Amino acid sequence: MKSHDEATAINIPESNTESKGKGVAAAPTPVVATTSTATKVIQLGKAPGGWKRGIAILDFVVRLLGIAAALTATTVMGTTDETLPFFTQFFQFQASYDDLPAFTFFVVANAVASAYLVLSLPFSIVSIIQPHAVGARLLLLIFDTVMVALTTAGASAAAAIVYLAHKGNASANWIAICQQFNGFCQRISGAVVASFIATVIFMFLVVIASIALRKH
Template sequence: MESSHSTKSNPETAIHITESKSAKGKSAAAPVAITATTKATTTSYQKGGWKRGVAIFDFILRLCALIAALAATVTMGTTDQTLPFFTQFFQFQASYDDLPAFTYFVVANAIASGYLVLSLPFSIVCIVRPHVAGARLLLLIFDTMLVAFTTAAAASAAAIVYLAHNGNQNTNWLAICQQFTDFCQRVSGAVVASFIAAVIFTFLVVLSAVALRRH
């Protein structure tokens, strides 16, 4: 006896998964967090790049100041001229160590040259790690001291050079540059080089101050 089975078609069952509010919040916050992190990284990179550029310029200026201060030291320290004519009792000679102002000039520029050599590693640290403020602050303090030091040395030597070129009738100081031409040319060049070093030191102070101000 055959039994007939009636088959009934089952309707398709749809399963709806409702996204929870917490999942929505996390998915919405993720792009915002990534965007904020990307913006912060980009800003930090740009800021670091700007400071690195300032540090590289600082290093170049230090090399220029070292050349100027060293040239001033060597030129003044080797300045010596003896006139071809002399008497039995007098020999006409001019040397830098005859004047205390020139001696101070040589010492001051020699110290400035030594400091610039020692400051180069700190300047390199500022290039490698532009966000480090300690090395920059240390350079700013010593650069400010060297501005005054080199300016005083150059100014005192410039006063003597002026008297050597023009003399002073009120005090009966004669202009010796008409006889000691080579001596005056060398000391004048040394004074100019020292003033260049002082100006570069001033730029270094300004650069360090700006870099620390925008730290």
């Protein structure tokens, strides 16, 4: 009897203890797995937003630099005017940007680029607030590409005239006027350089938008 009771006493507690131990061990397992999974989901959700927000902030800063470059090119070229006085006030030579259609187109192109950059700032801010927004980035990418073509055309046309003003062309009977209109040539040369800087900035903006959309 004692041996039977001992065997029964041993079997019953062992089975209860194991079942209880298994029950206690099994209970926290889903909780731990659920907690770790939720943590990973949160981390994965936050990481892309932070990265895209950094790209959007960079885009906003670069646009401010583009405004400065395009506006400088527009202002410098649009205010370029030099007059060479001679013996009398009735006999003078004058050089102005609006004497050449290429310079006029240059001013218009850079003025449009400056206005566009100012108007694009709210869309850039939207990209900072909502890093996952695709519509604003895609719209900016399209218009940035158009501005690359516009500023490149304006700067290239003006650069050709600036080269002729400095070097001249004997075959076409173009004389170099920069020896007489030195201040005029310095200003138009500076305007062209600023416009090419604006063009490079637009190219950089296109690259930024392309990267942001590709990683979406």
